[in-house]
Amino acid sequence: MTDQPLFKKAFPVKGDFASAGEASVKVKNILKDIGYDSGVIRRVAVATYEAEMNVVMYGGGGEIVMAVNADHVNIIIVDQGPGIPDIKQALVEGYSTATEEMREMGFGAGMGLPNIRKNSNEFTIDSEMGKGTRLDLVFRCGG
Amino acid sequence: MKLKAIVDVLSLESPMETLDLERDVTGGYVSDLLSDVIAHTHAGDIWITLQVHPNTIAVATLKELTAIIVIGENAPAEAAVSKAASEGIAIFTTDLPAFEVVGKLYEMGLRGQS
Numbered sequence: 116m117t118d119q120p121l122f123k124k125a126f127p128v129k130g131d132f133a134s135a136g137e138a139s140v141k142v143k144n145i146l147k148d149i150g151y152d153s154g155v156i157r158r159v160a161v162a163t164y165e166a167e168m169n170v171v172m173y174g175g176g177g178e179i180v181m182a183v184n185a186d187h188v189n190i191i192i193v194d195q196g197p198g199i200p201d202i203k204q205a206l207v208e209g210y211s212t213a214t215e216e217m218r219e220m221g222f223g224a225g226m227g228l229p230n231i232r233k234n235s236n237e238f239t240i241d242s243e244m245g246k247g248t249r250l251d252l253v254f255r256c257g258g
Numbered sequence: 259m260k261l262k263a264i265v266d267v268l269s270l271e272s273p274m275e276t277l278d279l280e281r282d283v284t285g286g287y288v289s290d291l292l293s294d295v296i297a298h299t300h301a302g303d304i305w306i307t308l309q310v311h312p313n314t315i316a317v318a319t320l321k322e323l324t325a326i327i328v329i330g331e332n333a334p335a336e337a338a339v340s341k342a343a344s345e346g347i348a349i350f351t352t353d354l355p356a357f358e359v360v361g362k363l364y365e366m367g368l369r370g371q372s
């Protein structure tokens with residue numbers, strides 16, 4: 116028997132700052148509307164926002180796919196951007212290649228990826244230079 | 259504490275046309291780094307910051323913050339104000355330095371939540 120999600124939906128992420136964050140708000144609102152576990156909603160909101168901002172700032176746009184299951188939520192975030200040359204370094208708190216302009220807007224603390232990792236129960240990051248970056252996240256109820 | 263009490267004590271101004279001042283504020287947070295705010299604020303918080311652009315509003319929406327107090331000469335951009343209006347987030351401005359704003363809020367009994 117395959118494990119079919121109760122609900123699955125993809126959200127496009129545009130590469131511009133004006134609409135940045137909107138896909139995460141949609142993801143959160145869907146989970147709220149179906150009355151999902153509030154702890155999972157809180158963690159998904161933080162992680163998805165950070166991942167969406169990275170897709171906007173570095174990935175040039177991409178997609179968020181959410182799959183809701185009875186006891187966990189899967190979130191996949193993909194972009195076809197430049198990729199991350201050194202994933203280990205990118206995961207270090209405080210490491211950032213944000214531009215001066217991004218920093219003036221309050222981005223570039225180098226906390227995004229660490230926040231995503233902290234808020235998810237499973238965190239997998241794959242990145243290939245010139246191809247793009249993919250995050251696979253799992254959020255478990257009661258976890 | 260009601261938003262109205264805070265607006266009165268600090269004489270806050272707002273670029274928004276309509277405001278619901280009966281909403282509750284349950285805590286406060288000060289930061290200009292969005293990753294810090296998304297990680298550490300709680301629903302119901304009032305957020306004191308220099309930052310005001312549409313992404314700021316996305317953060318406030320996701321964290322269900324009650325209001326944002328913008329410090330300094332940074333006039334909130336129209337795009338941020340209209341987005342805040344549609345999300346039910348109140349934006350205020352003040353000439354007071356951040357230190358004074360936070361001090362007064364603390365004096366009123368508001369606390370940061372850890």
Ligand SMILES: Nc1ncnc2c1ncn2[C@@H]1O[C@H](COP(=O)(O)OP(=O)(O)OP(=O)(O)O)[C@@H](O)[C@H]1O
Nearest residue numbers: 169173205211212222223224225226227228248293
């Ligand atoms: N999708 C991506 N594509 C390419 N590079 C990325 C991507 N996501 C992250 N990075 C790289 O990893 C670094 C660290 O990312 P992280 O989200 O932790 O911090 P930041 O985005 O720089 O700052 P903050 O998230 O605190 O605003 C980025 O500065 C960037 O160099």
Ligand SMILES: [Mg+2]
Nearest residue numbers: 168169227228
């Ligand atoms: Mg980031």
